[in-house]
Amino acid sequence: xxxxxGFAETDITPPIGTMKIGWMKILVSERVLDxxxxxxxxxxxxxxxxxxxxxxxxxxxxTQVSEIRRRIAExxxxxxxxxxxxxxxxxxxxxVANCGDVRRDDAYVVTMINKIVSMFGDxxxxxxxxxxxxxxxxxxMVGHNRRVIMRDGxxxxxxxxxxxxxxxxxxxxxxxxxVMVAREVGGGLLGAIVNFACHPAHHGGGTDLSGGxxxxxxxxxxxxxxxxxxxxxxxSGNITTLDPTRANADLSKEEAGARLADDVSRxxxxxxxxxxxxxxxxxxxxxxxxxxVTREEAEGRVRGAQRFIDSAIYDREMPRVLDRIRRMGTQPxxxxxxxxxxxxxxxxxxxxxxxxGLRIKxxxxxxHALIVGQANGxxxxxxxxxxxLRGGYETTLCDGSRLxxxxxxxxxxxxxxxxxxxxx
Numbered sequence: 001x002x003x004x005x006g007f008a009e010t011d012i013t014p015p016i017g018t019m020k021i022g023w024m025k026i027l028v029s030e031r032v033l034d035x036x037x038x039x040x041x042x043x044x045x046x047x048x049x050x051x052x053x054x055x056x057x058x059x060x061x062x063t064q065v066s067e068i069r070r071r072i073a074e075x076x077x078x079x080x081x082x083x084x085x086x087x088x089x090x091x092x093x094x095x096v097a098n099c100g101d102v103r104r105d106d107a108y109v110v111t112m113i114n115k116i117v118s119m120f121g122d123x124x125x126x127x128x129x130x131x132x133x134x135x136x137x138x139x140x141m142v143g144h145n146r147r148v149i150m151r152d153g154x155x156x157x158x159x160x161x162x163x164x165x166x167x168x169x170x171x172x173x174x175x176x177x178x179v180m181v182a183r184e185v186g187g188g189l190l191g192a193i194v195n196f197a198c199h200p201a202h203h204g205g206g207t208d209l210s211g212g213x214x215x216x217x218x219x220x221x222x223x224x225x226x227x228x229x230x231x232x233x234x235x236s237g238n239i240t241t242l243d244p245t246r247a248n249a250d251l252s253k254e255e256a257g258a259r260l261a262d263d264v265s266r267x268x269x270x271x272x273x274x275x276x277x278x279x280x281x282x283x284x285x286x287x288x289x290x291x292x293v294t295r296e297e298a299e300g301r302v303r304g305a306q307r308f309i310d311s312a313i314y315d316r317e318m319p320r321v322l323d324r325i326r327r328m329g330t331q332p333x334x335x336x337x338x339x340x341x342x343x344x345x346x347x348x349x350x351x352x353x354x355x356x357g358l359r360i361k362x363x364x365x366x367x368h369a370l371i372v373g374q375a376n377g378x379x380x381x382x383x384x385x386x387x388x389l390r391g392g393y394e395t396t397l398c399d400g401s402r403l404x405x406x407x408x409x410x411x412x413x414x415x416x417x418x419x420x421x422x423x424x
Contacts, residue, residue, distance in 0.1 A: 002045070003275045005130035005182035007191030007228035008122035009039040009218075010115045012056065013209060014094040014108050022058045022091035022204045024100025024313050030207040034215050036093055038116050039230045040123040041193055042078075043132070043182070043340060045279045049078060050338045051123070052193060052345075053085045053116060054230040056211040057093045060085055062334065062349070062377030064096070064109060071117045076124055082281040084336055084347045086375040088214045089233050091204025097378065099400070100313045129185040131275045134343060135267035138175040142213075142256050143198035143239045145169050145354065147392050154304040155392035157238075160247050170390065173197070173239055174354050174361075177263040178370050180340065181226070183273060192226045194264055195345075195370045197234030197354055198241060202253040213241075216257025221264060229264075235357025235371045237350070237381055237394060277341040282422060286414050287330040288379065289404040293322065297397045304391015307398075314398050321399050331403060334376045335411060337418045343368045344422060346415040347375030350382040351394070356408045363412075364419040382408045 013035045020027040036056035043050050053068065069080030087096075095105045096112070147170040148159030155170055156163070178195040200212035211218075214231035221229040241256050242248040251259070296302050298318055300311060307314050336347035344367050346360055357371040380400040388395050388405040395401060 003130050003132060003277055004044040004127045005132065005190050006042045006123045006127035007040065008119045008126055009037050009228050010119040011035050012038045012112050012115055018108055019095040019102055019105055021093065021095040021097065021099050021102050024102065024309050026101050027207055029209045031209065033203065033208045033210040036209065036211045037215065037218070038119055039228055040120050041191055041230055042123045042127060043279055044127065045277055048279045049082055050279050050281045051078070051083045052230055052232065053083060054232060055085070055087045056090045056215060057087045057096045058089055058091060059097050059374050059378035060087045061097055064113060065376050067113055068116055072120050075117060076121060078124065081283060084338055084345065084372065084375055086232055086347060086372050088200050088212065088231055089236065089351065089374050090212045091201040092208060092210040092212055100317060128190060130182045130190060131185060131273035132277055132340070133181045133183070133271040133273040134341070135271045136176050136178045137263050137267050139177050139196065139259065139263050140175050142241060142251060142259050143173045144241070144243045145171050145173055145238055146240045146242060146244060147171065147238050148244050149390065153390060155390040157306055157393035158242060158248060160244050162247050169244065171238065171355050172358065174234055174358055177260060177267065179264050179267040181268065181271065185275070189226050191228040192221065192264065193230045193232060194260065195232045195234055195372065196260060197236040197357060198239050199236050201240055210253065213253040213256035213260065216254055217260045220258060220261035224265060232372045233374060235352040235354045235373055237353045237383065239354055280339045280422060281336065282418055283334055283336040284414055284418060285332050285334045286410060288333050288407040288410060289330055290325045290402055291404045293325065293397060298322065300396065302391070305396045306391060306393045307396055308393050317399055321397065321402055325402060331379050333379050333411065335414045335418060336376055337415065337422055339422045343370060344419045345370050345372050346419065347372045348411055348415065349375055349377035350379045350411070353383045353387065353408060355384040356382065356412050360412050360415050363416045367419050367423050369419055379403060382411065384408050
C-alpha cells in the first residue's frame with residue numbers, strides 16, 4: 001500500500017485585548033508568553049483519506065467543526081467527515097465559546113477558521129510518499145488524578161493530603177504517551193502525533209496568552225527534527241499537572257513539555273516504519289440525557305457540591321443552564337473513530353474522565369485504542385458514574401456539567417462498538 005502524509009501549522013495567537021476563557025470569570029489578555037497554533041496531519045492510503053486538526057484552544061464547538069469540515073470539502077475536495085478537529089484544552093487561550101461570565105469572541109473565531117482552512121491546504125500541498133511508525137511509553141510524573149476522597153465519602157477536586165480529612169485518591173491516571181510519526185520515503189521526518197491525557201491549564205487564571213505544555217513539546221520536537229507535532233489530549237477530565245500527594249506541587253509548562261518531548265524521543269528509538277497500512281474513518285451522533293435537576297442541585301447545595309472560583313457566577317448562569325436542558329431535551333454528541341493500521345483514535349466531544357477512557361482502551365483490545373478528548377464539539381465534563389456519588393467540581397451543576405451520570409458509559413459503549421465494527 002502506498003501511504004502519503006502531510007503536515008502543516010499556522011499561528012492562531014489572538015490579539016492582545018482578546019477575552020480569555022477557562023476560568024469562567026472575565027479575564028482580558030495583556031501579554032503573549034508564547035504563540036498558539038493550529039496544526040494539521042493528513043494521511044492517505046489506497047484511496048482513503050483521514051486528517052487530524054489540533055487547536056491550542058480550550059474547546060471547539062460543533063458548529064465550528066461543521067464549518068471547518070464544510071469549507072475543507074468545498075475548497076479541496078477532501079471528505080470533511082473524515083477530519084477530526086480536537087482542542088488541546090488549553091486554558092490560556094481565547095474565548096472560542098461561552099463559559100460562565102465569558103462570552104464567545106465571534107470575530108476571533110472567524111479569523112481562526114479562515115487560518116485553519118488555509119493551513120489544511122498547506123498540509124495537502126505537503127503530502128509526500130511516507131512510512132508511518134508507532135510507539136508508546138509510560139509517563140507517571142506529568143499527569144495526576146486531582147480528585148481526593150475525604151473521610152466523609154465526598155470528593156474535593158484539587159484537594160491535598162495536607163488536609164487531615166483526606167483519605168485517598170479517587171482514581172488512576174492514564175500513563176500512556178502514544179506517538180505516531182511519519183517520515184518521507186528516503187527522507188527525513190514529516191511530523192508526529194502525540195496522545196497523552198493531561199489538562200494543559202498553565203496560565204489559565206491570569207492575563208497571559210500561552211500554548212501551554214503542548215506548545216513547549218512542539219517547539220522542542222522541532223529542534224529535534226520533527227517539523228510539526230500535534231498534541232491530542234486524552235481522557236483528561238480529572239487529570240492535571242498538580243500533584244495532590246505533594247500539596248499540589250506543579251510542574252511548569254516547560255518542565256511538562258520537556259518530559260513529554262523526552263518520552264517521544266524515547267519512543268522513537270528503534271521504531272519500526274511501514275507503508276503497508278490501512279486507514280479509515282467513521283462517526284456516529286448519539287443523544288445523551290441531561291440530569292434531572294433538583295432545587296438543591298441548582299443552588300449548589302447537594303452533597304459534595306464544589307463550585308469553582310465564584311459561586312455568584314454559577315447563580316448568574318443557572319437560568320441559562322436550566323432553560324437549555326428544558327429546551328433541548330437531550331444533548332447530541334458525535335463519536336468519531338479514525339483507524340490507522342492497528343490503532344484506533346476515538347474522538348470524544350467532552351472533558352472525559354480517565355476511568356472511561358481506560359475502559360474504552362481495555363474493551364477495544366486487541367485493537368490499540370487511543371482517546372482524543374475535546375474532539376468535534378464539547379458537551380462539558382463527563383465523569384464516570386461513581387463520581388456523581390461523591391461530588392466534586394466536575395459533577396457540580398453548571399453549563400459545563402449538565403449531563404446525566406450514565407452519559408459517560410453511553411459514549412464509551414458507542415466508541416467500543418465502533419472500534420469493533422472498524423476491525424470487522
